[in-house]
Amino acid sequence: MAALRQMQTEFNNVANRLVAQWRLEDGDAWAVIVAAAVAMLLWLTPHA
Numbered sequence: 001m002a003a004l005r006q007m008q009t010e011f012n013n014v015a016n017r018l019v020a021q022w023r024l025e026d027g028d029a030w031a032v033i034v035a036a037a038v039a040m041l042l043w044l045t046p047h048a
Contacts, residue, residue: 015036
């Protein structure tokens with residue numbers, strides 16, 4: 001579980017960085033982040 005929590009923290013850091021970089025294009029940034037979050041959830045589900 002510690003490894004999973006660490007991965008989630010790193011993912012959140014990356015997402016926050018993407019939001020900061022793409023502030024001017026909020027729609028695009030959020031679309032990418034949501035897609036990445038969904039992909040990560042789908043990838044983690046079988047292992048949970």
